[in-house]
Amino acid sequence: MVECLLCTKQFSNGLSFQDIFSFRPLTAPSICSHCQQTFNSLVEKPTCSSCGRLLNEQLVNPCNDCQKWENDSFTNRALYEYNSALKDYMARYKFMGDYRLRFVFQSELSQAIKQEGKIVIAIPVNQTTLRTRGFNQVTGWFANIKYYDVLTPITTTKTVAQSQKNRRERLELKQPFELIARAVPVIKDRDVLIVDDVYTTGRTIRHAADLIKVAGARSVTGLTLAR
Numbered sequence: 641m642v643e644c645l646l647c648t649k650q651f652s653n654g655l656s657f658q659d660i661f662s663f664r665p666l667t668a669p670s671i672c673s674h675c676q677q678t679f680n681s682l683v684e685k686p687t688c689s690s691c692g693r694l695l696n697e698q699l700v701n702p703c704n705d706c707q708k709w710e711n712d713s714f715t716n717r718a719l720y721e722y723n724s725a726l727k728d729y730m731a732r733y734k735f736m737g738d739y740r741l742r743f744v745f746q747s748e749l750s751q752a753i754k755q756e757g758k759i760v761i762a763i764p765v766n767q768t769t770l771r772t773r774g775f776n777q778v779t780g781w782f783a784n785i786k787y788y789d790v791l792t793p794i795t796t797t798k799t800v801a802q803s804q805k806n807r808r809e810r811l812e813l814k815q816p817f818e819l820i821a822r823a824v825p826v827i828k829d830r831d832v833l834i835v836d837d838v839y840t841t842g843r844t845i846r847h848a849a850d851l852i853k854v855a856g857a858r859s860v861t862g863l864t865l866a867r
């Protein structure tokens with residue numbers, strides 16, 4: 641029996657004594673089945689081909705939000721719907737900084753990244769956030785994932801956190817990144833996967849994709865934990 645990382649109840653993660661002492665990476669669940677069921681997986685569900693959101697009968701594909709992006713071939717895939725359970729999780733992991741919670745989605749996200757077989761770039765966090773939180777919430781989910789730090793946040797004075805802004809303010813966000821000088825040899829003519837935590841308006845990940853395309857990537861797609 642192990643303790644669920646989210647509700648602290650004891651549960652069986654199905655691991656045998658042999659599994660624990662084997663050299664294979666452990667992919668056993670770190671949360672109980674009750675907590676797991678509060679998340680809505682989007683895998684094999686109808687989703688928007690451009691942003692990855694769950695489509696119901698009313699939503700066209702690409703969804704209305706995505707039709708507003710002009711001349712844009714960017715596509716994003718998300719693993720989970722950004723429902724209240726996932727919002728609670730992000731609040732505890734990212735905003736309260738509980739780094740143990742990276743294990744909740746680490747093996748699943750890492751698997752999804754490996755399946756893509758692309759050059760991996762994580763959306764960076766700025767230095768102030770890194771100092772207060774102590775970690776990048778995206779790379780916290782990486783288990784044996786080789787990734788490249790080619791994007792760096794442009795330092796501006798007194799920026800308001802993305803999460804504090806409304807939709808219109810987020811869409812107006814100016815390019816928040818620049819490419820590091822040695823980025824081009826890494827991404828030129830390669831298929832690049834940008835990984836982020838939550839696709840909200842898409843502004844941030846699309847800004848990152850624009851820079852990577854300009855640097856000569858053959859293709860750029862996105863993968864986010866949630867949409």
Ligand SMILES: [Zn+2]
Nearest residue numbers: 644647672675
């Ligand atoms: Zn639980």
Ligand SMILES: [Zn+2]
Nearest residue numbers: 688691703706
């Ligand atoms: Zn969409």
